[in-house]
Amino acid sequence: MSQQVIVIGGGPSGLMAAIAAADAGASVLLLDKGEALGRKLAISGGGRCNVTNAKDIDELIRFIPGNGRFLYSALSSFGNRQIIDFFTALGIALKEEDHGRMFPVSDKAKTVVDALLAKVRALGVNIRTSCAVKQLLMSELPLDVNRFAGNHVHGVLTEDDETLQAKAVIIATGGCSVPHTGSTGDGYPWARAAGHTITELFPTEVPITVLDSFVRDRTLQGLSLRNIALTVWSPKAKKVKTHEGDLIFTHLGLSGPAALRCSQYVVKTLKTFACSEIKLTIDLVPPCHANEVEQTLRSTAKRESKKALKNVLKACFSEWQLPERLIPTLLGLCQIDGELTAPQISNNAWQTLTLYIKQFPLHANGTLSLSEAFITGGGVSIKEIDPRTMASQLAAGLYFCGEVMDIHGYTGGYNITAAFASGHCAGRSAAQFAISEANPL
Ligand SMILES: Cc1cc2nc3c(=O)[nH]c(=O)nc-3n(C[C@H](O)[C@H](O)[C@H](O)COP(=O)(O)OP(=O)(O)OC[C@H]3O[C@@H](n4cnc5c(N)ncnc54)[C@H](O)[C@@H]3O)c2cc1C
Structure with missing residues (x-):
């Protein structure tokens, strides 16, 4: 024929x-x-x-x-x-x-x-x-x-x-x-x-796997973040790529559009630097400069000076349209007691919180396999x-x-x-x- x-x-x-x-x-x-x-x-x-x-x-x-x-x-x-x-x-x-x-x-x-x-x-x-x-x-x-x-x-x-x-x-x-x-x-x-x-x-357009215990112990599983910015960092602390979009925590790491788009840069950076893990950061409020974030935290705390920090954060997160469920993990990473009230919080603690809101840290060790990738x-x-x-x-x-x-x-x-x-x-x-x-x- x-x-x-x-x-x-x-x-x-x-x-x-x-x-x-x-x-x-x-x-x-x-x-x-x-x-x-x-x-x-x-x-x-x-x-x-x-x-x-x-x-x-x-x-x-x-x-x-x-x-x-x-x-x-x-x-x-x-x-x-x-x-x-x-x-x-x-x-x-x-x-x-x-x-x-x-x-x-x-x-x-x-x-x-x-x-x-x-x-x-x-x-x-x-x-x-x-x-x-x-x-x-x-x-x-x-x-x-x-x-x-x-x-x-x-x-x-x-x-x-x-x-x-x-x-x-x-x-x-x-x-x-x-x-x-x-x-x-x-x-x-x-x-x-x-x-x-x-x-x-x-693998590309594939979920990213991370090592952090708060992901691996499923504390954040299913949590969605809207319009965040995810950044992949090289071991030399250089930005490799940033993608804005939505993100979801899975039992193994990160999925959703921002994670899928960053995934190929995770694969390439791990390979280029022959390392077993690299840093990722999530900017939880990309439209706000760090000064603006700190200002919002401090002014909300001032207004609500009798409230515990965790509740001050709830008010700020609501303004930024972030899920409250992230707050205990954020406070844990910053090593700040959420029960403290505004007058008890040091300048250093406000700066640490601001830093972690603008650069919420994670450690990626790879992605799901080629057969599980979209592309x-x-x-x-x-x-x-x-x-x-x-x-x-x-x-x-x-x-x-x-x-x-x-x-x-x-x-x-x-x-x-x-x-x-x-x-x-x-x-x-x-x-x-x-x-x-x-x-x-
Ligand atoms: C879950 C999922 C969602 C996706 N969503 C999107 C999206 O929203 N937007 C987007 O742009 N892309 C998306 N993609 C990617 C997109 O579907 C692929 O890039 C696209 O299908 C590739 O088209 P293709 O024709 O090259 O190959 P394929 O679609 O992979 O087709 C290849 C064909 O070749 C046949 N074949 C293979 N080997 C042989 C053989 N030996 N003999 C005979 N036939 C053979 C297979 O049976 C298959 O039918 C998605 C992918 C997945 C997995």
Whole structure:
């Protein structure tokens, strides 16, 4: 059986690649080892599918800290505007929520997956589920047509030892996070066999683990903090990264948007400095300068001079919209007795309290594992992929898209946007390559 383009993987990147290739006139075979397509997409965005983000292209790229610039060309031709138009044309209305996040109005990821599947089918793409690919079929090109150091990909071999021929093959197998969705890192050894470099894989957008006893003993488990600023520090006491947002204490550490965004910097800092723990701090009231915080503490205490410090703090926390539940831990860290009244509190104690409110300290020793992460960092090196076409620069007829590449964004619709943009680019280019009369293969 032969077709012009084979797409391996039916996640958002592979589905979009199949659509773009079929739209460009190629005969397309889409293979997925799972029983259903789009399994990760179906659980993304809390089951609502954060399809894209409304930000400008430069901002989108800024929120894809793992090689976002590589996607400039792909996003310019198929970016968030085109993604919104694409779904609107399929009858899927999208709505914008906080931070530019776009969701289907139905609030159901299934709507998005079903619309993609309907489009794939309408374009006549041949779909085979429960079909796991084992390896790429590769051979050497004759020297006179060889600008690819000898390799050309001409199909795939399935786990059932079936040979499927194609002029072009697109690897859209995703990373290796949340493997029950089918993303088990299968694409990396195939890329390596084709001569590609795989940069080191690491978990990103993943909960951070901390060592502090008040976390490990579950005192703070389930506690949410709104609009705080989390900072990752190097062992040389330099700020590595700060992210503002919400945060939640878990039984092992920190989760929530601010923690997820900082997680990759925890991983990298621990590795760079070869240390077993690093410091994190939470600014509990980012809009207020330390002087302002101290002033609020002192003036509230003055007003309520007969009240115990713990109750003064309750009033301040209410003003700052912080949970009272944090107060005993804060006082414990500062080693200040919450039963003292204002006149009994030293200048030093007010300054210590202020410092801990602006830099509530924690000690991180890592993150949850790669398989538990939302996103896989690292992957097929972008240095060996043409950003205008997503074509391999080492093997003719080979293309990449989505999370299998060394590209990762923050949560908020950026990864799915990267998958759609790169998938569209790879599909269109692979079709042109496969159909092209100049194609010597
Ligand atoms: C819980 C969760 C929530 C998320 N929420 C968001 C969010 O809100 N916003 C956002 O931008 N991103 C989010 N992401 C990330 C986003 O879902 C991924 O970045 C995106 O799905 C990657 O798309 P992909 O097409 O590259 O790969 P995947 O979606 O991983 O798809 C890969 C496909 O390849 C198939 N495959 C793998 N190996 C083989 C093989 N050997 N043969 C055949 N088929 C194979 C798999 O079965 C799978 O269907 C979330 C991720 C998770 C886990």
